[in-house]
Amino acid sequence: MKIAGGDSSLLRRLNSVAVLRVLYEAPSLTLTELVRSTAVTRATVENALTGLVGQGWVEEVAPPADGRRQVGRPARRYRFRTEAGCVLGLDIGMHKVLAMVTDLKGTALAVRQTAVSPALSPADRIAAARALGHRALRGAGLKASDLRAVGIGATGIVDAEGRVRLSSLLPEWTGTDLPGAFAEAFGTEVVAGNDTKLAALGEHWRGAATGVRDVLYVHAGRHISAGALIDGRVHAGRNGASAEIGNLPAARWHTAPTHPRDWLGEGRGDAADLFTAVRAGDPGALAVLERYADDLVQGLAAMVLALDPELVVIGGGVSLAGDLLLDPLRDRLDGLCLFPVDVVASELGDRSVATGAVRLALDALERRLFEVPGGA
The missing domain is CATH 3.30.420.40 (ATPase, nucleotide binding domain)
Structure with a gap:
């Protein structure tokens, strides 16, 4: 899902991105706080919120039902919907495949793991990873249409396009186009990198190197x-x-x-x-x-x-x-x-690679969420 904006002005797109970015970084914000944080007019923020709510990225938060009476109308409060989709992180190694499904802020919803043989052909290794990814989605009560991005950490030297340039441990794995192998199966953007490099990213994001x-x-x-x-x-x-x-x-x-x-x-x-x-x-x-x-x-x-x-x-x-x-x-x-x-x-132990793959997928999603035509 992308933010609609093909028939709206660049200025409206910029305003929507500004509002969404601020909400993405905060648990929730009032309308007044959004106006202050984005430095645009109240009417502009309200218009942007109307569009974002309609697209399912944002929702208005109901006042707390704690019985307290407030003087005057309660402040309108909004939040980014972390449940507006999910991402999938895959760790595809010699001996195991691990799949992690998270919400759009990286909270784990389901983790599944299976053992694989080093003797598996590339096609069978890919099939095992696809099956495990779908199993993890089912475990989270979700389906492929809920995915916003997939990140893959794989053994071997992986280039910027997600192709395995060289794999000394699994020679037949060399040349595997990881995005090409998984994009159709999951119906969303797929990004990939070397497993150990993504483990470093995972530890930096949620582990020992925070x-x-x-x-x-x-x-x-x-x-x-x-x-x-x-x-x-x-x-x-x-x-x-x-x-x-x-x-x-x-x-x-x-x-x-x-x-x-x-x-x-x-x-x-x-x-x-x-x-x-x-x-x-x-x-x-x-x-x-x-x-x-x-x-x-x-x-x-x-x-x-x-x-x-x-x-x-x-x-x-x-x-x-x-x-x-x-x-x-x-x-x-x-x-x-x-x-x-x-x-x-x-x-993070054996989840370090999958955690880094989730971070890679979220980075890809954020680029799409916050992109502006013409790179403005």
Whole structure:
């Protein structure tokens, strides 16, 4: 849904956008507050509100039914309708797909997840993601026609148009046009980016990096990857390949995951069992985590030296070790870098990518909501 305005003047469009933008940022505002905030006349604001209410973006808020009597007519109050649609964030990885449906301010309405095999063909992986997205919509009591935008975080190097330029983990995934693969299925605008970069965005928006402008996010799991925000914005690079330092053998991000795999391969269970053994002081488990930290810090230190971030966020399965991993990382970074940097665990866990994808979708929606013909 777009704000109607094809037969109205540019000035009316500008006024509608001004009113809508102010309401979008506030829980609710009175008519007087809107006039003050937009710096236009009361009649202009009233006209804009009439159109926005008619289009379903705004509604008048009823006075509180608390029994209190007011002197005179109560102030007319309006709010942006966060329920005027929804957005969908998809995390499409090697081993799982996660779908998150939110309202138009990012409040989660439904989350669904399913396991997938690395051996899936691109067509089957896309089909699994589509099905899960529709399942999440049903879980929220919504349907595809309620969608205003879809955001996708996917493994691989993803360019500005949402095409997977290169995927070393899933070679057949290379060349996948993500917007093209999902636009028809969901009937709305689709935007896409690399999963780790969107995880950084998610942590900045709703997680461990809230309020921090320069952030390095590192996914430490079966594989290691990184994404960076500079001045609060995802830094993708010319080809979408920024922060791909793991491609350098000297970074040792290829070898780090082999240490827990070798330990688990001896029939000891899963990653949780490794962390339990570390907490219990098991010498073999402690040595595994030390070797992992030794390898991880090589590429991490290079990234910190290159970017000089305010904060490093560690996500992925190994981050569940908490300070068992973070403390040795901090010690090693202090010895390799020029200045100390805070290192913290992800607050969003396995929802970080989908949260970033939701933020990407909301950004796309906001551009449409607030666009003015001619770029005025």
